[in-house]
Amino acid sequence: MARSRRPLIAGNWKMNGLTADALALAGSVAEGVKQAGWTDREVLICPPATLLVGIAEAVKGSGVLVGGQNCHAVVSGAHTGDISAEMLRDAGASHVIVGHSERRTDCGETDAVVRAKAEAAWRAGLMPVVCIGETLTEREAGRTLTVLETQLKGSVPAGATAARLVVAYEPVWAIGTGKTPTTAEVAAAHAHIRRVLSGLVPDANAVRLLYGGSVKGSNAGELLAVGDVDGALVGGASLKADEFLAIAKAA
Ligand code: PGA
Numbered sequence: 001m002a003r004s005r006r007p008l009i010a011g012n013w014k015m016n017g018l019t020a021d022a023l024a025l026a027g028s029v030a031e032g033v034k035q036a037g038w039t040d041r042e043v044l045i046c047p048p049a050t051l052l053v054g055i056a057e058a059v060k061g062s063g064v065l066v067g068g069q070n071c072h073a074v075v076s077g078a079h080t081g082d083i084s085a086e087m088l089r090d091a092g093a094s095h096v097i098v099g100h101s102e103r104r105t106d107c108g109e110t111d112a113v114v115r116a117k118a119e120a121a122w123r124a125g126l127m128p129v130v131c132i133g134e135t136l137t138e139r140e141a142g143r144t145l146t147v148l149e150t151q152l153k154g155s156v157p158a159g160a161t162a163a164r165l166v167v168a169y170e171p172v173w174a175i176g177t178g179k180t181p182t183t184a185e186v187a188a189a190h191a192h193i194r195r196v197l198s199g200l201v202p203d204a205n206a207v208r209l210l211y212g213g214s215v216k217g218s219n220a221g222e223l224l225a226v227g228d229v230d231g232a233l234v235g236g237a238s239l240k241a242d243e244f245l246a247i248a249k250a251a
Pocket of ligand 1: 170177213214215234237
């Protein structure tokens with residue numbers, strides 16, 4: 001059966017990359033994507049903001065998309081050190097990750113803040129990738145589905161549609177740890193997310209739901225084969241072109 005949702009493989013470089021190595025990495029990814037000639041999946045890389053302009057230029061014509069890792073909620077003003085969605089767009093981004101668990105933890109971002117950032121993404125013409133996920137304590141307390149529901153309801157703005165929303169499920173305990181949920185656990189979480197979305201988004205069935213947390217070349221096949229998984233948000237493995245392309249190939 002043909003997939004109705006085009007898989008998205010997104011690389012989140014986090015705070016990694018200086019110009020020379022980053023351009024080489026982006027160049028290798030671009031070359032691999034160009035050679036593969038995929039039209040049935042999308043490949044996105046989200047480098048640090050300092051590299052956006054250069055990388056957007058380096059991947060031009062390859063089909064690789066470029067995104068930011070965070071944005072501020074307002075257009076401009078007295079917010080030292082922050083970057084607006086409009087600035088990301090101006091630098092060549094088409095997407096922006098909002099509400100990553102590292103930002104929720106490191107910067108105290110609440111669901112309301114994440115929602116405002118998703119709205120800012122729309123205002124600037126960017127596709128927000130809204131991240132949600134439970135901590136280990138929450139999972140062990142049997143609260144995973146409740147936590148996901150609360151985060152979704154708080155973080156997805158009114159007016160969302162599949163054409164302007166991507167959701168990433170990233171269990172906090174699976175990020176950067178080499179641990180992943182079982183495929184049954186991923187399936188249960190994604191099915192629940194889609195159920196909750198059906199109360200928030202008119203075409204919830206068409207919204208892409210990414211899985212993130214220790215995705216690598218060797219486990220991408222089985223994770224991406226789970227019914228409601230429409231792609232991956234990849235941290236560590238996105239810093240190696242071969243690994244990242246292997247994940248894209250598995251989609
Ligand atoms: P990881 O990170 O692939 O290194 O676990 C995923 C993420 O934080 O998006």
